[in-house]
Amino acid sequence: MNVSSRTSQSADAAAAPRTYDELVQASPQGSVFATSWWLDAVAPGAWRTNVTESGGTVIAAWPTVVRRGRFGPVHAGAPITPYLGPLLSGGDGVRRRSREAEQVELLLEQLGDFAHLEARCNPTFDYWTPLHWHDFRQTTHYTWRLVDLSDLERVFAGLRENVRREIRKARKRGLSVEDGTLADYLRIHKDAATEQGRPDEARANRPLIERVDAAAAAREARDILLARDSDGRVHAGAYFVRDARWTYYLLGGSEPSMRTSGAASLVMWTAIERAGARGTGFDFEGSMLRHVERFIRAWGGTPTPYSVVRRTPSRAFATERTIKRAVLRVRW
DSSP, rough: OOEEEEEEBTGGGGHHHHHHHHHHSSTTOOOOOHHHHHHHHHHHEEEOEEEEEEEEEEEEEEOOEEETTTTTTEOOOOOOOOOOOOBOOOOSTHHOOOHHHHHHHHHHHHHOSSSEEEEBOOOOOOOOOHTTTTTOOOEEEEEEOOOOSSOOHHHTTTTTTHHHHHHHHHHHHHOOOEEHHHHHHHHHHHHHHHHOOOOOHHHHHHHHHHHHHHHHHHHTTTEEEEEEOOOOOEEEEEEEEESEEEEEEEEEEEEEGTTTTTTTHHHHHHHHHHHHHTTOOOEEOOOSSHHHHHHHHOOOOOEEEEEEEOOOHHHHHHHHHHHHHHHHHHHH
């Protein structure tokens, strides 16, 4: 098989965007977060497809965000992008793992030399042994997923009682969930961040969220859901994105003074209902933080592992990063 490889910037991808995005659509590891439009929104001009081709067809890719460091290229993920990592051609049969290993080898050859590479991989990238052969390290993290939403009554019955109680409480108080605008959501986002002592973070994230929303809204790939009371006051809101397989909980927040109304749970349940109506699963984009995990676990989903892989060939880069982290710990 005559295999050729080439690296492409997001700008270069315009020359043949169809082949890369077709791989994203077909690959088991593909998701909305790997599409060229998403990466153009979250990392404009900074991401690379890192594709491998055979006969003019893209057979594998490893999209990364790249910066030029003092010790060589640094490949990483993108802001508010839970999964990237290798995208493989997939397939079944006894040679599946052999094909995956071959494609990973080609991708590493394509990536070339680098100072550091780190990726949060899609949960369906479930065989990282070929990376181990190249001195990568791996850490298992978890998201939570509701895979089968065909019977919403069964799903509702599987929620922890306190969640069901919160949903019922919100409805009894006359709260309803409706589609909202980005401006509506950003007000909640700002208020929640300010209450948590992170107003600067909310301001810094606003242009990023606005770019994502412009791209996602144009493709009907997002929902902004708001819970309002009978007086029109917004109690809680959340931002969800979706592809053909999954609906993802991306961002959320509650008005600090109305946090006990049950609105956040009602918003989440409405999003789950919509996912079921569309025929997708629901991914809570789970966190390893204890207080977040406790909330997400109450929704009766399945803990789903995904790999965080990394390799740091540059000793100088590793030393510099260790020193910076030590300084930060001392400051805080």
